[in-house]
Amino acid sequence: MVVLAFALPTAAGLSRTTVSDDSLSGTVERGSVVFARQRPVADLKVGDIITFGASSPYDDRRLARQIAAIDEAGVIWVSEGEDLVAVPSDAPMQARAVVDIPYAGYAYDAVADGARSAWHSVSSLG
Numbered sequence: 001m002v003v004l005a006f007a008l009p010t011a012a013g014l015s016r017t018t019v020s021d022d023s024l025s026g027t028v029e030r031g032s033v034v035f036a037r038q039r040p041v042a043d044l045k046v047g048d049i050i051t052f053g054a055s056s057p058y059d060d061r062r063l064a065r066q067i068a069a070i071d072e073a074g075v076i077w078v079s080e081g082e083d084l085v086a087v088p089s090d091a092p093m094q095a096r097a098v099v100d101i102p103y104a105g106y107a108y109d110a111v112a113d114g115a116r117s118a119w120h121s122v123s124s125l126g
Contacts, residue, residue, distance in 0.1 A: 009035045015095050017051040017062040018105030023080070024049065024066060028097075033104040034064045036095035041074060049097035050076070055088040064097065 010016065014035040022030055028049065036051045044050065046067050054061045065078035065087075076087040076094065087094070 013037060014098065015051060015062075016108075017064045018109055019064050019100075020061065020105075024064060027066060028064065028100045029102055031103045031105045032100045033108060034097045034100045036064075036097045038093040039096045041076070041092055041094050044070065044076065044094060044096060046070060049100075050078070050087065051095045051097065052087050052089060 014037055017034045017036065019028055019030055019032045019034060028034060034049065034051060036049075044067060046069060048067045049064055050067060051062050051064045054063055065080075067076055068079045068084055069077040071077065076089075077084045078087060079085075
């Protein structure tokens with residue numbers, strides 16, 4: 001049932017991000033799942049929650065952040081603690097949150113981690 005609940009949004013073109021920190025506390029809590037759909041950057045506004053890849057090539061996490069500002073050049077700025085950080089993208093589309101499910105990320109990550117462990121165990125047999 002949990003797998004189906006997460007497979008259907010993906011089939012509908014939504015991406016999934018688990019909120020892994022307290023950056024959205026008060027709006028979306030740590031452990032929540034955010035489902036997002038690609039939208040034109042021109043449609044975004046301050047206050048929208050977006051998801052994007054971390055800026056480091058050594059970090060494959062997806063982050064969820066609230067837009068704090070959009071400058072005249074169209075650069076999207078989000079808050080990181082007390083600092084504003086530019087979202088690393090020049091793409092015409094950006095994933096904007098359409099729904100979040102509080103604390104569901106813990107269950108999804110537990111299922112996903114179990115599946116990865118099982119796959120690694122089976123693949124190491126051969």
